[in-house]
Amino acid sequence: MKAFARLYTALDETTSTSAKVAALVAYFSSAPPSDAAWVVHFLSGRRPKRLVSSGRLRAWAAQEAGIPDWLFEESYHAVGDLAEAITLVLPATGTSSELPLSHWVEERLLRLRGEDDDVQREVMIQSWRELDTHERFVWNKLITGSFRVGASQQLVTRALGERSGVPEGVLSHRLMGAWEPTPEFFQRLTAADTSDADISRPYPFFLAHPLEADPATLGEADEWIVEWKWDGIRAQLIRRAGRTFLWSRGEELLAGRFPEIEESGALLPDGTAIDGELLPWAEGAPLPFAQLQRRIGRKIVGRKILEDVPVVLVAYDLLEESGVDLRTLPLSQRRNRLTALLQSLAPGRLILSPAVPSPDWETVATAREAARGLGAEGVMLKRVASAYGVGRRRGDWWKWKVDPLTVDAVLIYAQPGSGKRAGLFTDYTFGIWEGDHLVPFAKAYSGLTDQEIRKVDAFVRRNTLEKFGPVRTVKPELVFELAFEGIQRSSRHKSGIAVRFPRMARWRTDKKAEEADTIERVRELLDSVSGREKA
Amino acid sequence: MLTLTSSGLYCQAGDFFIDPWEPVDRAVITHAHGDHATWGSRAYLTSRTGLGVLRARLEPGACIQAAEYGEQVVLGSTTIRLHPAGHILGSSQVRIEHAGEIWVVSGDYKTDPDPTCTPFEPVRCHTFVTESTFGLPIYRWPSQEQVFSEINSWWRANAAAGKTSLLLGYALGKAQRLLAGLDAGIGPILTHGAVERMTSLYREGGVELPATHYAGAADSRADATGAIVIAPPYADASIWSRRFGDHSTGFASGWMMVRGARRQRSLDRGFALSDHVDWPGLLAAIEATGAGEVWVTHGYTGPVVRWLKERGLDARAIATRFEGERAEVTETSEDPHL
Structure with a gap:
């Protein structure tokens, strides 16, 4: 646990990428494979499942610290992070653990599963007593399942690449899909032999960068393949050795969630991998994203929901054909092969992502403007000659989203953020006018600069009208332009309207609260948008 | 009453x-x-x-x-x-x-x-x-010895890497307490003007502090490598601090007990000294x-x-x-x- 806590501290203490990689290299050089495997597991975003409820952790920590529950809650609000709050309220022990990380994870953390309260409590309190402050903090992070340290999988692969000499692309691929963090896995991960295979393993997704510049800076429009940017679930459909695997971009195996897609996948020839987007689809057009949300997370998919919300896979790319990795071929060739493959199948749930004609940028710009009406978020620009890369890289793939919808709304409630934003009022609720009162319309957390956040924070403190737990009602005075991607009717929201991805586009210091938008104007916006949407 | x-x-x-x-x-x-x-x-x-x-x-x-x-x-x-x-x-x-x-x-x-x-x-x-x-x-403050040992090791490591250490703390009180705890053997100690003024008043009041050099002096740029600079918090990320080129920034404050407070300021190091x-x-x-x-x-x-x-x-x-x-x-x- 010592070495792991040291690594965590080293990663946490610096914002420099090279320093983080150096800390990882140093760790991997001395850690036993059984520990290293867990570190790869955690740092690549695979979070330990939370086995102890937050309420119990709080109660036990308060008892161990000898403070009442209300004082623990006050402390927790000040810290904004449960793992850290527990660490700070517990008395210092003067002890430290020589036991390896794998012991702490396998013999303690995982053993908590299914144990009753008394056993869990015993393990937690004993653990807190054995660990020093740094170790206790990372232990609590593992327990609360909120393990983030500003070291991405990309940094891990860089460090492992530097240490083992295995190319980063190979490492990323080996880290895809399902694997167990065993010493054997770690040895295979960093083995020089690259002929390994796991039939379910997906390829790392290639992601596009947002386009902020004028597309004309990208050269001629005809060097680009333009597609709609759909708002669904990015997924990879794989058929190998007579079995079908559907993976989400979050590298979750979606087995059984979308049976209609897996059925279609079963018709693909062995050795096929298709990159695409899961979309709720009816009569040749996508349904609103909210419909897809009805299917997400549902483990048992009944007949009714299958009929209500039919799903298709809009295929973007062909990554593997006849067991051969096609990723280095130019996109034009991959797309030709994909087209031919889909044509060879009976019409079904696999649909080729249509190409938007791109004779010149003006045509593309016009298509982008029309995207929202088609249920798309904008357009994708992919260089005709581009290979299928790894991760989010600039240059060959761009997403060019439609300008967002905007509404001017008034700040009415504020609550402190967590993590980096702990103790600052950063989470806001905004209202719009309905007659002479403000009705809550949307919540937004992002879009302000640090300096603006500090100003709003100071405003909230000086203009609090009421407190409800951590939430404060503030004097309705500040106006913000909220930007969002979509707008829909909703029976679950007080305003009767739900918006998608709201964020603060601008602080309208030039506007008074009375000048913010009204519910009527927002309803007009809703009508104008849904008028264009076929759904 | x-x-x-x-x-x-x-x-x-x-x-x-x-x-x-x-x-x-x-x-x-x-x-x-x-x-x-x-x-x-x-x-x-x-x-x-x-x-x-x-x-x-x-x-x-x-x-x-x-x-x-x-x-x-x-x-x-x-x-x-x-x-x-x-x-x-x-x-x-x-x-x-x-x-x-x-x-x-x-x-x-x-x-x-x-x-x-x-x-x-x-x-x-x-x-x-x-x-x-x-x-x-x-x-719950860690012991003063522990905090100063962290500060001095941070300074030593920066000095070895050819970097300047910029240590932020309030000009009156905190800055002088920091000066008193520094290991002057590591390198030169520079001060921001506001710190230097208060430090000279401390010396006049009979408090013994290590030798400091006013960082605003004309030749301070040449001196800064391997040095520690004591400055008030508002000097962070200001034009003033750019003169030190490649530097690591630390902040000495009780608030640094909490990780979020350090991350809000994008500091390299936070030292819980209050x-x-x-x-x-x-x-x-x-x-x-x-x-x-x-x-x-x-x-x-x-x-x-x-x-x-x-x-x-x-x-x-x-x-x-x-x-x-x-x-x-x-x-x-x-x-x-x-």
Whole structure:
């Protein structure tokens, strides 16, 4: 646990990428494979499942610290992070653990599963007593399942690449899909032999960068393949050795969630991998994203929901054909092969992502403007000659989203953020006018600069009208332009309207609260948008 | 004995204010930080050791009377004594005695050791007015030795890598405490102008500190490699700090106890070193006064009051001009509670 806590501290203490990689290299050089495997597991975003409820952790920590529950809650609000709050309220022990990380994870953390309260409590309190402050903090992070340290999988692969000499692309691929963090896995991960295979393993997704510049800076429009940017679930459909695997971009195996897609996948020839987007689809057009949300997370998919919300896979790319990795071929060739493959199948749930004609940028710009009406978020620009890369890289793939919808709304409630934003009022609720009162319309957390956040924070403190737990009602005075991607009717929201991805586009210091938008104007916006949407 | 007015804490029997927020006729000043020492009053009373720094902070020609710690001063029908608060050079608690009743106003204080000022002295009283800047159990300061060993190792590692170390801390008090704890063998020590001014006043007041060089001097750029620069928090990310080229930034403040506070400022390092009392220190200090009534100000007043009430004390929160909580850490200007 010592070495792991040291690594965590080293990663946490610096914002420099090279320093983080150096800390990882140093760790991997001395850690036993059984520990290293867990570190790869955690740092690549695979979070330990939370086995102890937050309420119990709080109660036990308060008892161990000898403070009442209300004082623990006050402390927790000040810290904004449960793992850290527990660490700070517990008395210092003067002890430290020589036991390896794998012991702490396998013999303690995982053993908590299914144990009753008394056993869990015993393990937690004993653990807190054995660990020093740094170790206790990372232990609590593992327990609360909120393990983030500003070291991405990309940094891990860089460090492992530097240490083992295995190319980063190979490492990323080996880290895809399902694997167990065993010493054997770690040895295979960093083995020089690259002929390994796991039939379910997906390829790392290639992601596009947002386009902020004028597309004309990208050269001629005809060097680009333009597609709609759909708002669904990015997924990879794989058929190998007579079995079908559907993976989400979050590298979750979606087995059984979308049976209609897996059925279609079963018709693909062995050795096929298709990159695409899961979309709720009816009569040749996508349904609103909210419909897809009805299917997400549902483990048992009944007949009714299958009929209500039919799903298709809009295929973007062909990554593997006849067991051969096609990723280095130019996109034009991959797309030709994909087209031919889909044509060879009976019409079904696999649909080729249509190409938007791109004779010149003006045509593309016009298509982008029309995207929202088609249920798309904008357009994708992919260089005709581009290979299928790894991760989010600039240059060959761009997403060019439609300008967002905007509404001017008034700040009415504020609550402190967590993590980096702990103790600052950063989470806001905004209202719009309905007659002479403000009705809550949307919540937004992002879009302000640090300096603006500090100003709003100071405003909230000086203009609090009421407190409800951590939430404060503030004097309705500040106006913000909220930007969002979509707008829909909703029976679950007080305003009767739900918006998608709201964020603060601008602080309208030039506007008074009375000048913010009204519910009527927002309803007009809703009508104008849904008028264009076929759904 | 005391009442809270729109100008601050007022003692009618003695006709004086303690750390008033606005100009008054007579002000008793606990210490020279900006939120306790306001310009424009007709007469001030402060401790002898705090005279130099207070004079530097108030308007030229201000009328300041100085009293030794423990010396008796009669104001109206009250008797006043100043007792060391251990916060910064010359900081005092104000003990007021009137008709057999004793009140103590702590001002800002800490119970941890600090070689740059007289240690906090517990004073028995009936009513104690305490600060509560760090009045939550998450605030338990690590030992001073440990913090300085972290600071010195950080400086040593930066120096070895050819980097400058920029260490931020409030110019009056914190900066001098930092200077006193640095291992001057590691490299040269540079100071920001605001720090240098206060440091020379400390030296005049008889506090021994290592040699420092004013970083504004013409040749400071050449000197900065491997050096540590002590600067006030507002110098961070300013044009001023760019002169040091490749540097690592650390911040010494009680707020650095919490990781989020460090990350909000994108600091390389945070060192939990505070001139305020921590949670155990606060509880111990209150107990040592023997007071049955406690007024809690500036900071986590709510939790501290509730805690004390649950233990049978008569406690209440009183307002301050500056909102406590976490506002301090977000301020960009000079703020003494950092």
